Amino acid sequence: MKTLQDYIDKLNALNFKEMYENDFFLTWEKTDDEIEAVFTVADALRYMRENNISTKVFESGLGISLFRDNSTRTRFSFASACNLLGLEVQDLDEGKSQIAHGETVRETANMISFMADVIGIRDDMYIGKGNKYMHDVVDAVKEGHDEGILEQRPTLVNLQCDIDHPTQCMADMLHIIHAFGGVENLKGKKLAMTWAYSPSYGKPLSVPQGVIGLMTRFGMDVVLAHPEGYEVMPEVEEVAKANAAKAGGSFTKTNDMAEAFKDADIVYPKSWAPFAAMEKRTKLYAEGDQAGIDALEQELLAQNAEHKDWACTEDMMKLTRDGKALYLHCLPADISGVSCETGEVDASVFDRYRTPLYKEASFKPYIIAAMIFLSKFENPQEILKKLEERGTKRVFG
């Protein structure tokens, strides 16, 4: 793409009108056109920023963030996206506010939203809870808007739930698209989403699920590999199968990491906890059974330790296409000999891919900004054009 008009022309060919005044929960709830619209607006916003054209579309307004888990990358990505569009981030720190489930979600959601244009939530710890919580918040603010309490309808951006991690996986995917020179070059490429050993415990499933739920839409051959017992949510596997059938690619599973890596064009080796164990943990937490939680942790760490051979080593990388598959990770990775004794990836592999890995991450603020943009403007093409015409510089000069 050379000019902003190229992005606008691309948008003109897509149907994404349902995104207006809507939310972003799961990628597979969006059409192919809608997914492509997000990528296109993300690229357009990046193009404009690189060319010092301000994309500030809000003179005032808040972006509310609610993180129920520690976060650096996603926190700063959300803050960057809001800032790029002119929204000020206000963090809802539950320690300072005691938001609770049930009746109170409905109330708090409205109380914080009088001037909120977007709400970003990370809630990934408990199976069956995070995505549901996001829906509760959205239902509450939609109702509040319909009843005239809220002058605007705050948009939800899912910053990671128990099912999907759409801003991460779409950033990953946009990185792939750029790395391969366009979505049209992905047909028949092999992508291996594989489990990898980590000495830590209880990593969420939202990344592997998000990856197989999204990346099966582009005609690639997507392989999900993990040791027995590390299954992901069956519903998401069904999504992946259906996607692959529709897109003319494939979705397969294996318990053999080497098989997955064999001739792969893209590899995404990453640890996660077994779905069944996460469900069990959610139940133990609900019951307040600390002894049970501790026992489960020991059990899972022991189970993990049986699979230390699941690592993205130099030998494993040699199996990939020309030994040069694109290595992906959502970061931070557990790097053998660096952040832990034995981990997900060899230090030499990680080092070789450091720059592309950081570039992969750099798409996330733009993906989030694009999601907001598409939910706020009925005709984003016109807005992009007008922003270019306005010509306000991001940095004065």
Add this chain to the structure above:
Amino acid sequence: MKTLQDYIDKLNALNFKEMYENDFFLTWEKTDDEIEAVFTVADALRYMRENNISTKVFESGLGISLFRDNSTRTRFSFASACNLLGLEVQDLDEGKSQIAHGETVRETANMISFMADVIGIRDDMYIGKGNKYMHDVVDAVKEGHDEGILEQRPTLVNLQCDIDHPTQCMADMLHIIHAFGGVENLKGKKLAMTWAYSPSYGKPLSVPQGVIGLMTRFGMDVVLAHPEGYEVMPEVEEVAKANAAKAGGSFTKTNDMAEAFKDADIVYPKSWAPFAAMEKRTKLYAEGDQAGIDALEQELLAQNAEHKDWACTEDMMKLTRDGKALYLHCLPADISGVSCETGEVDASVFDRYRTPLYKEASFKPYIIAAMIFLSKFENPQEILKKLEERGTKRVFG
């Protein structure tokens, strides 16, 4: 009101020149015209936001917030108000900064205010302390401004003190005005500010005090009802009496909730701690007497529990005018069977009033913004006009 000019015309008929470069501590320190000016500017700012006209009057500047108590609603209202006008909120987290009383208040107040246009403080826990602390801060920054340390004079907005909760009560009042179709329709209406049972302990008195201190100014018959022993500050009762006499309404007291609810047009049932107990607690805290504090808590909870019949039940609501009094609450309410076993209000009553309750809360950001606006501009009418002429949209398009 149909046009911005209507609000401007209304302001032209009021005298509020003392509000310029001034602070907002207690509603009864303000004239009737000044109170009406706040309502009018609040409505005008809301009108402009609803019509997508930016009210950003600051290109830079900080709004400092200092919360000495947990807060969601007021925190987000203050942040929203600042953002609406173009100020960036910086929270003075005392845990991170160790502001102390005495000499250091004077110093810290100046150190945080070099680019502060407004300071919002919540300090409601200790009788005789909160309002005094706000005055100490204001004295310090006024002196700092007079001595050329601070280029601008930061304005204080009282976000709740031990005496009054002006932003809450003025939001409540603006809600009443809108609900009854104008301040001119309030004469002779009966408002019941009544105590209600809550299983929690030590709720501040600033809301009942703020309500009787403000709502006696509009010709209404205001009844304060509570069990014996739950008296509020006598000085504020004197304010309420004087207001009522001047406005041609009445201020009466009763220890009978049903009597207060009888034929009431507006009811505000809410728990609070006895004034005398709060004074005692303040003393115990000052002495660091934890055993005394614990004993007092048990004593107060036991005392509360004797009055579980003070609840806004369906039967109680039937006593009000046509059984349809406007139900008010500052939120969050203790809802029987929802947030607690027995509380301030029946779930069915609360549910029926949910939408108006949330609307009541929605006025707070505008009330705060109006207080700031009136303290910053000598001729706010002219500024409103110029903002309309500038015509910058809040959301680009």
Add this chain to the structure above:
Amino acid sequence: MKTLQDYIDKLNALNFKEMYENDFFLTWEKTDDEIEAVFTVADALRYMRENNISTKVFESGLGISLFRDNSTRTRFSFASACNLLGLEVQDLDEGKSQIAHGETVRETANMISFMADVIGIRDDMYIGKGNKYMHDVVDAVKEGHDEGILEQRPTLVNLQCDIDHPTQCMADMLHIIHAFGGVENLKGKKLAMTWAYSPSYGKPLSVPQGVIGLMTRFGMDVVLAHPEGYEVMPEVEEVAKANAAKAGGSFTKTNDMAEAFKDADIVYPKSWAPFAAMEKRTKLYAEGDQAGIDALEQELLAQNAEHKDWACTEDMMKLTRDGKALYLHCLPADISGVSCETGEVDASVFDRYRTPLYKEASFKPYIIAAMIFLSKFENPQEILKKLEERGTKRVFG
């Protein structure tokens, strides 16, 4: 100075082209012209703010702050500086993000910087660590920028390290310049940087080091006074000596506070920990030797207590030139009888200098803003001129 053009003319006579796209670590790494450029831009920005001219040069962009020590003054100064230029502050709270040393610094620095224009860091607790950490961050983001990960190159502002406290000392210095009516009046003036007793423990050395490293550049006679055993870093003393030689002033040391105060024009009495003790403490922390740390603390407090006579008393002040030396402090001071029983300064001395002390502090936001400004614009004179021509008011009207 009467007009903005005066500041621009002054800048035109200086060579500071190396500051563009550069960082601010230590004052003695900057040329005299560069130091003067910071003062000049700081004054120009203050002039513009006082004349209600907006200096907002960023339409979007983040200012990242990272405080590894409690802070009020510097935190708000950094926030004010960023806000003045249009950057939104995002605090990297390590408790919420677990940034670590080594490999991870490189990664986190990039992950938070996708839309960061400036990074401000305070890391002053451990000898040999803070400045090094800042360099690690800068190396990481420079590399990230070179490799196309970061579209812009974030600038570092040292908000206090183990070696220097440049924003503090330059604010102190600009205060001196204004107090004496210009840098040209400082030749031959005597400045006493002296240790003073405090009942607290482990205060950083960055202020005395920063003072002798900076204030020896202006032809003054700078005396460093402290009890035996309270030596500062020898490298910085070498800097001070070289500066004095070059500037035609002097740098001397004494163990006699009265000797330092004798005929001084400026005094800066302030507590700090011995360099050797700080080195020892750093080692104990690295070893996790809590017993050793506790023992060292007791030892240092006992050592301090031997020097309670090192205080800025009225008698001591009488020794200064006409008894009227300009008293400086970075604040907060330990004031005898106010914040502690016996401290750095008599209450009556402190009170007499309160207003100038607060003015001294008021320069810090402008110093920080000037450092950012000079690193972001190749031709700041042109930008200042254009901002004046743009004529956007800071406060609308």
